[in-house]
Amino acid sequence: MSGLLLLHVTLVVISLALFTWRGVRMWSGRPVDSRRAGRLIPDTIDTLLLISGVVLAYLWHVAPWADGWLAAKLAAIVVYILFGFVALQYRGDRRINRVSFIIALLVMGYIVAVAHTMQIWPWL
Numbered sequence: 600m601s602g603l604l605l606l607h608v609t610l611v612v613i614s615l616a617l618f619t620w621r622g623v624r625m626w627s628g629r630p631v632d633s634r635r636a637g638r639l640i641p642d643t644i645d646t647l648l649l650i651s652g653v654v655l656a657y658l659w660h661v662a663p664w665a666d667g668w669l670a671a672k673l674a675a676i677v678v679y680i681l682f683g684f685v686a687l688q689y690r691g692d693r694r695i696n697r698v699s700f701i702i703a704l705l706v707m708g709y710i711v712a713v714a715h716t717m718q719i720w721p722w723l
């Protein structure tokens with residue numbers, strides 16, 4: 600595994616761990632309110648994750664317009680970000696946070712499966 604891919608996957612693991620922690624805290628009605636732990640660190644990790652992905656794609660000559668799996672992955676990342684945002688930021692009916700959190704985790708599972716198999720439908 601190349602160093603960059605290792606970095607990318609390490610960032611995925613940290614990002615997912617932070618998202619899960621914040622989601623569980625939100626679920627139990629005690630949202631993380633520390634600026635650093637709740638925003639700055641996760642935002643930095645996620646930015647580095649996206650940058651490492653773009654560099655990987657550039658170096659490995661894969662592009663979303665040529666490789667369907669990467670297009671599917673990017674589309675799923677947008678969906679993940681939207682549901683992740685609602686899961687962590689929405690203030691109101693807590694069921695909306697919870698359902699969004701579960702959908703975001705399922706979409707994340709899809710993203711990892713697509714990245715690993717390089718197939719749009721990884722389970723087929």
Ligand code: HEM
Pocket residue numbers: 604607608611648649650651652653654655656659661676710711714715
């Ligand atoms: C939420 C964001 C992301 C997640 C969770 C994610 C997840 C992963 C994972 C788990 C792998 C390793 C697959 C394996 O070898 O088992 C991977 C590889 C890769 N990712 Fe990402 N990624 C993300 C963002 C991106 C972005 C934004 C790009 C490009 C624009 C990208 C491009 C790639 C490429 C080119 C590989 C190498 C695929 C290969 O093994 O040949 N990733 N990603």
